[in-house]
Amino acid sequence: MLPVQWAKELQQQRLRHLPKDCSPQRPMSQQKSPKKKRSLNNYARFSGIAFQMIAIIGGGTYLGVYLDEKFPNKHPIYTIICSLFAVLISIYFVIRQIMKMSNR
Structure with a gap:
């Protein structure tokens, strides 16, 4: 038996013995690291700040x-x-929000 086939069969045997409500954990390669999650969170915050700037400047110009x-x-x-x-x-507003984020 090849090592890959042996590993798959071993994993299937482990899954058979798990309770039905218990799901197996993701392999480490598929789990999101906290560093990636934090960078995505920061990306969302900063893109929100950019849209806020656009809205304020657009509103002032329109006025x-x-x-x-x-x-x-x-x-x-x-x-x-x-x-x-x-x-x-x-x-x-940008400076105020960045100061608030840096204090966290």
């Missing part, structure tokens, strides 16, 4: 365009002011 249409000027002053203010607010 500026609306104000420029409502109160026309020679230059799009409201768009510039609201856009820059939105960028500052989004940077503030």
Whole structure:
């Protein structure tokens, strides 16, 4: 009998003796390491921060365009002011969230 076949048969014999409600554990190669799980969690957090920045800056720019249409000027002053203010607010939120993550 080949070693691979012998190992498969041994594994099947072990599985027969397990209770029905007990499932076998995954092999080590299939288990997710805590390091991978943590990196995926960080990836989700940082991509959420990026979408939050996009939403804040987009909302500020939209408000500026609306104000420029409502109160026309020679230059799009409201768009510039609201856009820059939105960028500052989004940077503030990013720094605050990163500080909160680093304290964990």
